[in-house]
Amino acid sequence: MTSVEQPTVGAPEAPRVRTLTLIEAVREALREEMRRDERVVVLGEDIGPLGGVFRATDGLLSEFGPRRVIDTPMMELGIAGLAVGMAMRGLRPVAEIQFADFMHAAADHVISDAARIRFRTSGDAECPLVIRTAYGGGLRGGPYHSQSVEAYYAHVPGLRVVAASTPADARGLLAAAIRHPDPVLFLEHKRTYRSIRGEVPEGDYVLPLERATVVRPGQHVTLVAWGWVLHEALAAAEQLAGEGLDVEVIDPRSLNPLDAETLLASVRRTGRLCVVHEDTITMGVGAEIAALAAEQALDDLRAPVARIAMPDVAGLPASGPMEDFLIPDRARVATSLRALAHVDRGQRAMLSTNGYAARLAGSPTTWSELVESASHEIPQASSVVEVDLTSTLGRLEADREAWRQRGIESTFTPYFVEALLTAVRETPVANAAFDSAAGGIRRHAAVHLGVSITSADASEARHGVIRDADTRNVLGLAVELEAIRRGGASDPRVLAQASLCLADYGVGSALYGVPLVLRGQVAAVRIGAVEERLLVRERGFGLAPTAYVCASIDHRALDGMDAGALLGGMKRYLERER
Secondary structure, eight states, rough: OOOOOOOOOOOOOOOOEEEEEEHHHHHHHHHHHHHHTEEEEEEEOSSTTTTOTTTTTHHHHHOTTTTEEEEOOOOOHHHHHHHHHHHHHHOOEEEEEEGGGGGGGGHHHIIIIGGGGGHHTTTSOOOOOEEEEEEOSSSOTTTTSSOOOOOHHTTTTOEEEEEEEEHHHHHHHHHHHHHSSSOEEEEEEEEGGTTEEEEOOOOSSSOOOTHHHHHHHHOSEEEOOOOOOHHHHHHHHHHTTTTOOOEEEEEEEESSSSHHHHHHHHHHHHEEEEEEEEESSTOOHHHHHHHHHHHSSSSGGGSOEEEEEEOOSSSSOOOHHHHHHHHHOOHHHHHHHHHTTOOOOOOOOOOOOOOOOEEEEOOOSHHHHHHHHHHHSOEEEEEEEEOOHHHHHHHHHHHHHHHHTTOOOOHHHHHHHHHHHHHHHHHGSSSSSEEEEEEEEEEOOOOOEEEOOOOOOTTSSEEEEEEEGGOOOOHHHHHHHHHHHHHSSSGGGGGGHHHHHHEEEEESSSSSSOOOTTTTOOOEEOOOOEEEEEEETEEOOOOOEEEEEEEEEEEEOOEEEEEEHHHHHHHHHHHSSO
């Protein structure tokens, strides 16, 4: 008998997707919404037989007829006025303004009527209309066909401003805009129309209008961009990842209102913010995002907010090279992010048990004095875990050749450092200092990691501080560690400049050692020598590379649970399957 496997009852099917260009996604959203709701009509210049200047409405006239696909004269103010009237009489108009440069001619009806109707009538009337328009440069349109207008209209209360930068977003956001009860200005960057392709789900696909999206997760810098420059920003982030800088890229999608929750959560985690937009810099949307970060996340910022935008020129020139020079590109973004990652205004965020914080007293001048003061002043406690390094060894082997080509010795140390930094993100109180004068805990805003390792010839210990260690990936950490290994200080006093310390003396070192917590720090980690040991497996025993990891803490600031959380975070990171 042949056995046929039956599908699991009730298992959800994965949504089917197609690859579309952005203009195809716009056209599909219009067609599907017109099929779904007979109140949806489209109007604008040349949108009928021609299908629009960019062919966004191609084919709609033959399917829905001239009563729902309305060609208008060249009258932007009239198009907006007609759309407002239609919306107030129960229709769902989608008006096309050929180029965003011509929006200003329609501004009176958009700003004075559509955006204010709900407010003026105390909610008795609404104006559910969408105005689609193509904006932005890069196609040699000159000063009258290349403007970015988002800042003008994002300033208007009652008017939603949405920018779709990918085909999936164009499909889902336009559907949501058409169904929304209030007016929406829907911006489509003309340079993305046919150059950007992506997967778009089939069926009734609708996205929330008020939510940003994290396009590329990262941990070192938050980069906010939309439109064409979003794709330039993603290219820059990909390049910087190979240099050890992990950039989180956010597409706000909604420019009014902004998704403050998503933006601030990212900034609080990375400590750095860069905003890229094609509009001119003064009074742009980037300034509003910068103000939001300054008002609500100042203590988390390690560097001033960076804005990359077009200079304050009156319009894009007709000259192609001049146009390219003015519009932000991936090279300019990458250069700015490199500079931003090296700025640190740290040590700002302070907490104290009695409501105030004070500076620490002067530091000892010699290493012996530093050790003696730490031994006498800091009540130290230690905890230890054993870590199975099988998974980490696999990473090391996979990275070995790439590191060798960069002249980097392949060791476990970068992975131990990366594990510690990951654990600190989960247990941030470990990156702090106990302030005796204030009687409280002072949280460090940046992780300046003190490292003790053996020299390149294994003859002595070398010490150094990796500033902003939490802004580097494992490759970036390996580069910094190699520099310490080859040219680090032989005097360990440099460790007093760190906010947290790790010691790893590699092969031939002690199997287990207890580190000393220094003044100005509340935790230190020591890695024992890696050796193969017999471990209990799920179905028996097996040999595995292991190491003992010991954490010492300042018991005035941390307790055993904190030490356990720190070590547990390291253990999970080092043992998890990749």
